Amino acid sequence: MDERIRRRAWGLAKETRNRFPGRGRLPSRVLFVLGCQRSGTTILVDTLDKDWRVKSFGEFSGVNRPAAGRRPWSVRSQSRYSIRLKPLDEVAEKLERCPHPLVVLKPLVESQKAPSILRAIDRAVCVWVFRHYRDVARSNVKLFTPEVSRYNLEPIVREQSDSWRAELVPEDVRELVRRHYSPDMNPFDGAALFWFARNRLFFDLELAREERVMPLKYEDLVADPELSLRRLYRHAGIAFPGPRIAEGIHPSSVGLGRELELSPEIERACGMLWSELSEAYESRLVLT
DSSP: OOHHHHHHHHHHHHHHHHTOGGGOOOOOEEEEEEEOTTSSHHHHHHHHTTSTTEEEEOSSSTTEEEOTTOOTTOSOHHHHEEEEEOOHHHHHHHHHTOOSSEEEEOOGGGGGGHHHHHHHOTTEEEEEEEOOHHHHHHHHHHHHOTTHHHHHHHHHHHTOTTOGGGTTOOHHHHHHHHHHOOTTSOHHHHHHHHHHHHHHHHHHTTGGGOTTEEEEEHHHHHHSHHHHHHHHHHHHTSOOOOGGGGTTOOOTTTTTTTTOOOOHHHHHHHHHHHHHHHHHHHHHHHHO
16 A cells, blocks of 8 residues: 555544544643654654554644645645744644644754744643764765755855744854855765754753753664653653554664764764763653
8 A cells, every 4th residue: 555545544544533522532732843854753753653542743734834836736745835834823723623632743844943832832742852963964965965964054154034944043053054164065064063053952942941842862762662652652641552652663773874074173063962962861861
């Protein structure tokens, strides 16, 4: 069966089951998956979507703004929706109508708006997924081609107000990017810089102090998926469905970028931030 048809059929089956009138539904809990692209967020959302209680909204879905020149008849969600969320009050209204116990969204391009998301949606919590910068840089360049650095970093350098990449970037991060950016730069340096800019938001926005935001280390997720998912379900406020949901997660991609050569200053900045993220993650483990 075509994967798109399979997902659609599974979604309809879950919708029907969760609308069954005798269920005594409580208001849905909402989980926002945030962080930097290529950090393992897709495997996390795909895993959660195997739970019949979960409604997942992809990066292009009904909670997003219409695409420019959209084609509403198209089966491709990218032809109908842009990657940016609708205004948060509209998103909250749509989520209120969901009958599922847990609603999952993955608006990575809105990670800089995490505090606003938590203020706008009462029952929302967030998980910030982070992965080692070398593996993210390798994966980013491999998937999106070396041109990805130009697309990701030029908006930061130019302070483009209409780009999600440039929103809420602190001046010291912008200066670091400016010092190293050029259109023909080492693409892995560029991808690592983008990793740095996106993950610095976790501290710039003071999310490490926010109880409703849970950091999740990708390397731990794939090494012991059941344990990580148990913690995530506890954070989301619903019961863990059982160990079978963790099947299919494996650590085969860990360390694939270990041989990348990065510029010394970029390596130093990313290494320090990686240590800070890991420390914040370990501190939260003690509490859970």
